[in-house]
Amino acid sequence: MSSEVVEEGVESNGNVENTKQHHHVEQVSDHPSGRTGKKLSWQKLPRNDSLDIESRSFHKSSHASRGPSTSVIMHLAFQSIGIVYGDIGTSPLYVYASTFTNGIKNNDDILGVLSLIFYTITLIPLVKYVFIVLRANDNGDGGTFALYSLICRYAKVGLTPNQQLEDTEVSHYMLELPNNNRVKMASRLKSKLESSSFAKLFLLLVTMLGTSMVIGDGVLTPCISVLSAVGGIKESDSSITEGRVVGISIAILICLFMVQRFGTDKVGYSFAPIIFVWFAFIGGIGIFNFIKYDSTVAKAINPKYIVDYFRRNKKDAWISLGGVVLAITGTEALFADVGHFTVRSIQISMCSVTYPALILAYTGQASFLRKNNDLVSDTFYKSIPHPLYWPMFIIAVMASIIASQAMISGTFSIIQQSLSLGCFPRVKIVHTSSKYEGQVYIPEINFILMIACVAVTAGFKTTTKIGNAYGIAVVFVMTLTSALVVLIMIMIWKSHILLVISYVVIIGSVELIYLSSVLYKFKEGGYLPIAFAAVLMAIMYIWNDVYRRKYYYELDHKISPEKLKGITTGKNLARMNGLAIFYSELVQGIPPIFEHYVANIPAMHSVVVFVSIKSLPISKVPVEERFLFRQVEHEELNVFRCVTRYGYTDVRNEEEPFEHLLVKRLKEFIVGGFLTSQRVVLNDKTEEKMNSGEGNEFNGMQEGGDKEKVVQEGVKTEVEMIEKAVRGGVVHLIGESEVVASKGASIKKRILINYAYNFLKKNLRQTDKVFDIPHKRMVKVGVTYEL
Structure with a gap:
């Protein structure tokens, strides 16, 4: 007698969301009479869904139950000063010079610009990011793809049909939704997104664009920060040429990218004290200038001066917003780098150190400019008291290096996320800290960023031209982040409609005004981040589009259990002792490449496990919840399916x-699985004997002991089968599927698949590089799909 858990939809239907589980177990009898017709309740029987057993056996991860201690939060708050705020902290080097490019025409214009800077820093970095956007983190991780993953978990907007019901059992997969009555608008928006293919694609493209612009920030931040800091050396020696400044800047940039391999953890500890001293200096000098030159600039807190500034200067005031927006460069690093730290640590460091120091620095510079209108092009260095010039120059150069680090770290984080969600070609992810999660280094991206930074610095030469390009990247990312946050506010947080409208009207309108201003300088360098983003988006879209096409092809041509039995029981197929691990990307069913393998090599190992590597739209999957197994029908074949699940910040090796x-x-x-099935069978036998009066109480007790003995022996036999296969040798079979456009395909499709995608694939890492697969026991199985 044997038993089976009745399961529908897993093999027969490609969409695993249709899986249904009956709430009983049907007994299949070897007796000629057939089925016994008995049904056992799940209350008496441990649930044994083969795609569910792992997650239910180890249901909740203990690591998420406790947050970091106060000492760890303060520790991370200090460390975050060196990683997160370098970019926004060094903005005082060039903001006034970039805003008043044609000089100061009216002394009150300084008050208008100071008021603009004050309210911009307060609204965007402080209110929007620190107190709103950071709440939209994905279990501690931030960035554009973190927002996208939250939306994907709440609504079915993913374009690849690899969702499984078991995924919702992973710790932190389900969102903690507010319990209120504002669900009508959320449900309507969710339904529209799920029913519209255009909306799904558009949402993915918006996410890709945001990612591309953040990477653009990672290119431009080092250029403008280092150039502006090194340029201060001309104050002490006027004979130093622009070419020499550019040369020194390039040398510093190369050194910066070379130290990235040591990791965020080590770099952060060395940078945090320097940036802390930087903030102390610029805040202190700001207070000094405020007292010495003009303390009346404090009245700039009145937004009336903004209105007066626009009345006097009209179009010129609107154009100058491109300089003001540089005061909030690097703000996206607050969100992108939150995975390196914690939300609370970033909130503490921003409110207690960064925000006060920046406001004091800009106020002090405004006081200085009120008495020295003609020195606006070199505001920062001219406003420094003479005895502090060289100390400030040295700290400024060091701080500019750290400013670059903020966006480089953010770039690594966001590329890791897009890679894991199938939107970026394979690159090597190196986790640099065993103490803190989420701190990564990507060698290929680091090299590309270095080349791009050197080229931009050598080509543009001045901070003014780079500033024109920088502004577009900064505001574009912020605007896209706001759009995704509004979706989350409506669908997931179910915020009150007045709060959503307030966010859109206040934050959204400010960002759109800044965006219109920076786009005005498109021809003067603004084209650079857009061109860079266009190239990155093209790469990401090509990879994701062909990946989806290939997945759908394998889903349509997967091998059914009946066909598998026919293949494996063929007369020409030899079974040999050993364990074969067959890797593929298909989550539902057995990939068609296996049939190709058997047709060419008519031999099969005694145990075969089909492994699908799957990335969930969640930051981390605990190791104990990572594996989902299912034994394929016809148990005598010893064929298993395994879905190995990772979050987008998980270590693959x-x-x-x-x-x-x-x-x-x-x-x-x-x-x-064996324990459950055997206990069901033996319990059923005992129940039948007791009902027929064949046994007494003593015999029942005797049989109870025999039952456990039978179960234990059966378990031992099953385990020995696997151990014997392992001793016979483990072989890793990697399915390497080549793709070509089908005959008669359009020119667009042929270019996309035959040239663009295959070019990327040939020049990037293969599966065995992503996972720690021993080369001596690895066999690659190639097949060509016509898509």
Whole structure:
């Protein structure tokens, strides 16, 4: 007698969301009479869904139950000063010079610009990011893809059909939704997104654009920060030429990118004290200038001066907003780098150190300019008391290097997220800290950023031209982030409609005004980040589009259980001792490449495990919840399916080799499944004997002991089967599918698949590089799909 858990929709239907589980187990009898017709309640039987056993056995991860201690938060708050705020902290180097490019025409214009700077810093970095956007983190991780992943978990807007019901059992996958009555608008918006293919694609493209612009920030931030700091050396020696300043800047940039391999953790500890001293200096000098030159600039807190500024200067005032917006450069790093730290630590460091120091610095510079209108082009260095010039120059150069670090770290984080969600070609992710999660280094991206920074610095030469390009990247990212946050406010947070409208009217309108201003300088360098983003978006879209096409092809041509039995029981197929791990991207079913393999090599190992590597739209998946197993029908074949789930910030190469971890989890799955099925069978036999009066109480007790003995022996036999296969040798079979456009395909499709995608694939890492797969036991199986 044997038993099976009745399961519908997993193999027969490509969409696993249709999976249904009956609330009983049907007994299949070897007796000629057929089925016994008995049904056992799930209350009496441990649930044994084979795609669910792992997540239910280890349901909740303990690591998420407790937040970091106060000492750790303060520790991270200090460290974040060196990583997150370098960019926004060095903005005083060039903001006034970039705003008054044609000089100061009216002394009260300084009050108007100071008022603009004060309210811009208060509204965007402080109110929007620190107190609103940081709340939209994905279990501690930030960035454009974190927002997208939240939306994907709440609404079915993903374009790849690899969702599974079991995914919702992962710790932190389900969102903590507010319990209120404002659900009508949220449900309507959710339904529209889920039913519109255009909306899904548009949402993905918006996310890609935001990602591309953040990477653009990672290119331009080092250029403008280092150039503006090094340019201060001309104050002490007027004979130093612009070419020499550019040369020194390029040398510093190369050194900066070379130290990235040491990791955010080590770099952050060395940078935090320097930036802390920088903020103390610019804040202190600001107070000094405020007292010495003109303390009446404090009245700029009145927004009336903004109105007067626009009345006097009209179009010129609107154009000058492109300079004012540079006061909030690097703000996106607050969100992108939150995964390196915590929300609370960033809020503490921003409110207690960064924000006060910046306001004091800009106020002091405004006081200085009120008495020295003609020195606006070199405001920062001219406003420094003479005895502090050289100390400030040295700290400024060091701070500019750190400013670059903020966006480089953010770039690494956001590329890691897009890579994991199938929107970026494979690159190597190096986790640089064993103490703090989320701190990564990407060698290929680091090299590309270095080349791009050197080229931009050598080509543009001045901070004014780079500033024109920089503003577009900064405001574009902020605007896209606001659009995604509004979706989250409506659909997930279910915020009151008045709060949503207030956010759109106040924050959204300010960002759109700034965006219109920076776009005015498109021809003067603004084209650079847009061109850079266009190239990145093209790469991301090509990779994602062909990835989806290939997935759909494999889904349509997957091998059914009946076909698998026919293949594996063929007369020409030899079964040999050993364990074969067959890698593919298909989550539902067995990929068609296996049939191609057997047709060319008519041999199959005694145990075969089809492994699908799947990225969930969540930051982390605990190791104990990572594996989902299912034994394919016809149990005598010893064929298993395994979905290995990762979050977009998870380490792919664990400390324990992937092979060992998979075998250990497979044995746990077999033990759990066998114990459950055998106990059902033996309980049924006992119940039948007792009902027929064949046994007495003593015999029942005797049989109870025999039952456990039978179960334990059965478990031992099943485990030995796996161990014997492992001793026979483990082979890693990697499905390397080439794709070509089908005959008769359009020119656009042929260019997309035959040239663009295949060019990217040939020049990037292969699967065995992403995972720790031993080369001596690796076999690549190639097949060509016509899409």
